[in-house]
Amino acid sequence: AQSVSQHNHHVILSEAASLELGCNYSYGGTVNLFWYVQYPGQHLQLLLKYFSGDPLVKGIKGFEAEFIKSKFSFNLRKPSVQWSDTAEYFCAVIANSGGYQKVTFGIGTKLQVIP
Amino acid sequence: DAGVTQSPTHLIKTRGQHVTLRCSPISGHKSVSWYQQVLGQGPQFIFQYYEKEERGRGNFPDRFSARQFPNYSSELNVNALLLGDSALYLCASSLGVAPETQYFGPGTRLLVL
Numbered sequence: 001a002q003s004v005s006q007h008n009h010h011v012i013l014s015e016a017a018s019l020e021l022g023c024n025y026s027y028g029g030t031v032n033l034f035w036y037v038q039y040p041g042q043h044l045q046l047l048l049k050y051f052s053g054d055p056l057v058k059g060i061k062g063f064e065a066e067f068i069k070s071k072f073s074f075n076l077r078k079p080s081v082q083w084s085d086t087a088e089y090f091c092a093v094i095a096n097s098g099g100y101q102k103v104t105f106g107i108g109t110k111l112q113v114i115p
Numbered sequence: 116d117a118g119v120t121q122s123p124t125h126l127i128k129t130r131g132q133h134v135t136l137r138c139s140p141i142s143g144h145k146s147v148s149w150y151q152q153v154l155g156q157g158p159q160f161i162f163q164y165y166e167k168e169e170r171g172r173g174n175f176p177d178r179f180s181a182r183q184f185p186n187y188s189s190e191l192n193v194n195a196l197l198l199g200d201s202a203l204y205l206c207a208s209s210l211g212v213a214p215e216t217q218y219f220g221p222g223t224r225l226l227v228l
Binding site: 036039044045049051092096099100101102103105106107108 | 119148150155156157158159160163170172173204205207212214216217218219220221222224
């Protein structure tokens, strides 16, 4: 069965600290990987995505993620966080089999950035 | 442009009742997906519809059903409500099926008493 694991459920960082949020998935076939973010009081919105090609993808607001196929991982990084990055971050996998889709989200990581 | 809209925003039902939730996608988007988000969890995929056909299904019982209309709007129906169905129900729209970026609506918060 397809699954997504986010290892850090709650992360607290000071401003300017570096961020890395882990995401591991289990699925034997081709996957498409996403990171979504939910700022307080707002909808889920796309941060970045990986479909194919360069495994290092850049998203909005200085975020990037690296797809490592051998490790089934898609970790999210940011060199220097800001207070405005306080939000909940979700990793998601979409697998497509015969034109039929299965979408799986991780449990989410709450990031709190302290000024 | 208007984003994904959902109605109602909040709903209170009792066990055993039926509920219908509605979603209007972003203009030009032909695919709608439904998710259930329980407090403290990530969204759980329920259905995806594209051009009025089911194109994806999660692990939910048959009490959950959905449909998509010619104007690409969609309804999620839940029969015989249980307390455990209390959750935020999210709708997301995308241009096509996969792989596509999904744009999420604000959700409908359902409370089952």
